[in-house]
Amino acid sequence: MTTERRQQRRGGVETGLRTGAVWRAIDALVAGRQQDIGRPLRVLDLGGGTGGLAVALAERGHTVTVVDPNLDALASLRRRAAESSAGSRVTAVQGDAETLEGLGDLQGVDLVCCHGTLEVVDDPETTIARIADVLRPGAHLSLVTAQRAAAVLARVLAGQFGQARSVVTDPDGRYGPKDPLPRRFHRAELEQLLHGCGFTVEQVQGVRMFSDLVPSALLDSDAARAALLELEEAVLADPDTAFLAGIGTSVHVIASRD
Numbered sequence: 001m002t003t004e005r006r007q008q009r010r011g012g013v014e015t016g017l018r019t020g021a022v023w024r025a026i027d028a029l030v031a032g033r034q035q036d037i038g039r040p041l042r043v044l045d046l047g048g049g050t051g052g053l054a055v056a057l058a059e060r061g062h063t064v065t066v067v068d069p070n071l072d073a074l075a076s077l078r079r080r081a082a083e084s085s086a087g088s089r090v091t092a093v094q095g096d097a098e099t100l101e102g103l104g105d106l107q108g109v110d111l112v113c114c115h116g117t118l119e120v121v122d123d124p125e126t127t128i129a130r131i132a133d134v135l136r137p138g139a140h141l142s143l144v145t146a147q148r149a150a151a152v153l154a155r156v157l158a159g160q161f162g163q164a165r166s167v168v169t170d171p172d173g174r175y176g177p178k179d180p181l182p183r184r185f186h187r188a189e190l191e192q193l194l195h196g197c198g199f200t201v202e203q204v205q206g207v208r209m210f211s212d213l214v215p216s217a218l219l220d221s222d223a224a225r226a227a228l229l230e231l232e233e234a235v236l237a238d239p240d241t242a243f244l245a246g247i248g249t250s251v252h253v254i255a256s257r258d
């Protein structure tokens, strides 16, 4: 099965297990911002990959620039945009956090999305500082990144207790040399990083508490995926279970530029 076909089976950005909860938060944020500023938003999607989020935002009327170093991902993004009703509002640029300054008309954007990327860049602090540079005061950052506690639980459930301990004790939250991720974050660490670069944190939400713990064979139907997303939503809404957000594979932070 091709990656694209697999993604279709897993649902679009609105309903996907990996993206559904994040999309709902962003959709509410951009709708509110659009009402406040009286026009569609200028969005930068840093590390936007194949553009699922970018095209969904462009279909809402916003103008989106995706900056990503991966040419194959950008080619898929261009195809996806061309097949959508919003292709003219999506621009794909090869680059990365380090080159944002030199990428022409990228100052004064209303929203930067940085999803699944801060854990792989060379220097997270420089990345957040570059993002702060391109945002107008009062504009927002939507940051989704790997949460350390989730990897502890995942390694325990895999019976890899030494690896689980490494995730706790390793400065970058890695489980060993075979860990594909360069780093994972504690929430407090992220909040400190953001404050240091001139952001005020407005929302912090764990996402994907259960979806990565369940065997994929159990998630092969639309009904099962919808039920799991609804469960995660209900767990977050209940004060007695909301603490489980701390075991989400990712943490979603919305912060505003001071």
Ligand SMILES: C[S@@+](CC[C@H](N)C(=O)[O-])C[C@H]1O[C@@H](n2cnc3c(N)ncnc32)[C@H](O)[C@@H]1O
Pocket: 046, 047, 048, 049, 050, 067, 068, 069, 070, 073, 095, 096, 097, 098, 114, 115, 116, 117, 120, 121, 122
């Ligand atoms: C896990 S994917 C996430 C893609 C998309 N944002 C999403 O949430 O599905 C990470 C993306 O970050 C990009 N990337 C890697 N290093 C980067 C860097 N230094 N600056 C910007 N993007 C980078 C990769 O090419 C890839 O598209």
